[in-house]
Amino acid sequence: MSETYLPAGMPAPVPSADGLDVPYWEGTRRGELWVQQCGSCGNWQWGPEWLCHKCTSFEIKWVQVEGSGVIYSWERPWHPVHPALKGRGAYTVVLVELPQAGNIRMIGNLLGPDDQEVVIGGEVEAVFEAHDDADTPYTLVQWRPKT
Amino acid sequence: MTRNEFVGFGEVVSGASDFVAKCLGRGAPMSARSIRGKVAIAGIGESTYYKHGQSPDAELVLLLQAILRAAEDAGIEPHEIDGFASYSNDRNDPSRIAAALGIPDLRFSNMHWGGGGGGVAAAVANGAAAVAEGYADCVVVFRALAQGQFRRFGQGAPDPTVSGDAAYMSPYGVMSPSQKYAMRATRFMHDYGVHRDVLKAIAMTSYQHAQNNPRAVMHGRPLDAETYDDSRWIVEPVNRLFDCCQENDGAAALILVSAERAKDLKQKPVYLLGAAQGSDHRCGAPVMNASNFRSSSFATVAPRLYQTAGVTAADIDVLQSYENFTTGVMMAVVEHGFCAPEECNEFFTLENLAAPDGKMPLNTSGGNLAECYMHGLGLQLEAVRQLRGQSCNQVEGAKLAMNIAGPMVTPVSSLIMGSEETL
Ligand SMILES: [Zn+2]
Numbered sequence: 001m002s003e004t005y006l007p008a009g010m011p012a013p014v015p016s017a018d019g020l021d022v023p024y025w026e027g028t029r030r031g032e033l034w035v036q037q038c039g040s041c042g043n044w045q046w047g048p049e050w051l052c053h054k055c056t057s058f059e060i061k062w063v064q065v066e067g068s069g070v071i072y073s074w075e076r077p078w079h080p081v082h083p084a085l086k087g088r089g090a091y092t093v094v095l096v097e098l099p100q101a102g103n104i105r106m107i108g109n110l111l112g113p114d115d116q117e118v119v120i121g122g123e124v125e126a127v128f129e130a131h132d133d134a135d136t137p138y139t140l141v142q143w144r145p146k147t
Numbered sequence: 148m149t150r151n152e153f154v155g156f157g158e159v160v161s162g163a164s165d166f167v168a169k170c171l172g173r174g175a176p177m178s179a180r181s182i183r184g185k186v187a188i189a190g191i192g193e194s195t196y197y198k199h200g201q202s203p204d205a206e207l208v209l210l211l212q213a214i215l216r217a218a219e220d221a222g223i224e225p226h227e228i229d230g231f232a233s234y235s236n237d238r239n240d241p242s243r244i245a246a247a248l249g250i251p252d253l254r255f256s257n258m259h260w261g262g263g264g265g266g267v268a269a270a271v272a273n274g275a276a277a278v279a280e281g282y283a284d285c286v287v288v289f290r291a292l293a294q295g296q297f298r299r300f301g302q303g304a305p306d307p308t309v310s311g312d313a314a315y316m317s318p319y320g321v322m323s324p325s326q327k328y329a330m331r332a333t334r335f336m337h338d339y340g341v342h343r344d345v346l347k348a349i350a351m352t353s354y355q356h357a358q359n360n361p362r363a364v365m366h367g368r369p370l371d372a373e374t375y376d377d378s379r380w381i382v383e384p385v386n387r388l389f390d391c392c393q394e395n396d397g398a399a400a401l402i403l404v405s406a407e408r409a410k411d412l413k414q415k416p417v418y419l420l421g422a423a424q425g426s427d428h429r430c431g432a433p434v435m436n437a438s439n440f441r442s443s444s445f446a447t448v449a450p451r452l453y454q455t456a457g458v459t460a461a462d463i464d465v466l467q468s469y470e471n472f473t474t475g476v477m478m479a480v481v482e483h484g485f486c487a488p489e490e491c492n493e494f495f496t497l498e499n500l501a502a503p504d505g506k507m508p509l510n511t512s513g514g515n516l517a518e519c520y521m522h523g524l525g526l527q528l529e530a531v532r533q534l535r536g537q538s539c540n541q542v543e544g545a546k547l548a549m550n551i552a553g554p555m556v557t558p559v560s561s562l563i564m565g566s567e568e569t570l
Contacts, residue, residue: 093319
């Protein structure tokens with residue numbers, strides 16, 4: 001298993017029982033980023049919803065987008081609130097906007113040194129972090145500064 | 148209002164003068180359907196407040212103690228209580244409480260949706276609406292929390308798998324309220340050039356007030372600037388240890404009756420002048436996709452509050468603003484129009500916020516940070532004390548008090564109370 005940013009034992013994501021976000025999680029396993037766009041008015045939206053919040057159409061499409069974005073906000077938790085994080089030390093989380101998809105936002109860890117400077121507005125690219133040894137294997141979308 | 152205007156509301160926040168004007172509600176006519184002056188808070192009571200895990204009594208016992216003290220404070224018989232309102236999925240349901248108290252005719256039971264303390268002012272408003280419309284005559288608003296006896300708010304859930312919104316956050320280590328709301332504050336402070344001294348002033352104000360309050364868990368434990376600065380990060384770059392609320396065991400209750408009834412009871416009546424609840428465009432959108440993200444969720448709620456109460460921010464004598472985190476206080480006070488976002492560094496100083504002489508005395512009991520984390524209900528009780536003239540940090544001649552409930556969640560709520568001369 002390849003190295004992961006946070007230790008083993010973190011909560012593992014599973015698709016919603018109602019099937020709403022299955023295309024996203026299947027896409028990440030292939031190293032692809034899939035998000036929602038309205039088939040009626042073109043509105044982008046995230047997280048997954050059953051209908052378009054702009055025109056209330058149920059014609060939602062899943063669309064593959066480029067894995068790049070801009071840091072909208074960030075945080076660095078020091079205090080561990082989950083047993084798996086005890087002893088890990090501070091880690092960095094970024095809220096990333098995707099300009100190519102209507103500035104929808106996604107959360108991920110910012111890969112790199114734990115004390116790296118984080119710049120709001122900085123460009124980042126997606127890294128697909130596979131967790132193949134999990135009971136139900138999954139892949140997280142992480143981010144690293146664009147070089 | 149069209150959808151497009153709604154989406155644009157986030158931009159209003161960046162235009163400080165427009166924003167403040169909107170919040171101040173100048174010239175806005177008071178609605179004929181306002182609750183203003185119809186209902187009074189006649190009694191308040193609380194249990195002893197404990198650090199989490201230190202209550203010798205069960206959660207329900209703490210609650211019953213608080214309710215009985217509120218009844219005694221008001222000068223009513225416990226059997227006269229005929230309604231209950233609470234929030235945040237309080238574990239103690241009204242039928243259980245009514246059975247324990249032997250209430251002969253339970254007429255109103257109400258739970259306000261939404262997590263966190265965002266619903267505390269809404270619970271008061273919901274109870275007041277029932278009294279105003281005659282569904283009940285004597286409604287108790289309550290909250291009981293023994294975090295030592297149940298799961299603590301500040302810990303991640305133990306589930307091995309997560310789905311829905313949590314699937315996009317928990318695997319990255321975003322689980323606790325501190326971690327979920329820091330993102331909003333980081334962006335707000337970045338955009339408006341807010342210094343961390345603002346947060347320090349809010350924390351030190353609460354601790355300073357708690358030193359005069361024997362009920363406060365932090366009574367006798369003052370906080371100085373150096374201790375604040377040296378405290379460990381919980382979530383960098385916004386939440387140090389002293390920026391975060393406590394976790395406590397305790398209970399609080401207040402009693403609502405009609406304005407007419409209140410005149411014949413033991414205490415000086417405190418009237419509800421207005422209340423508002425809700426949140427703006429897609430505030431609850433998953434994975435932090437709220438349209439107006441760098442916000443405490445009050446952008447549309449605060450103007451409605453001022454409109455129903457028929458007063459402005461400039462009229463308020465004393466302010467109680469829920470501290471889940473000091474950042475939430477900062478953004479909520481801004482969104483209620485007490486200062487523009489760009490003015491935070493000048494407005495939020497210990498001198499301005501400290502009772503009795505500060506420009507806008509804030510959290511005069513010590514609040515969630517230093518009195519007790521009673522999910523904001525302790526702050527409602529403190530507003531009542533201020534308007535009765537009974538506070539440990541009394542603001543001379545206080546007539547109008549504002550209460551802002553838990554910020555950054557959805558829905559949020561806030562209310563304004565007034566003494567008789569404000570009617
Ligand atoms: Zn649409």
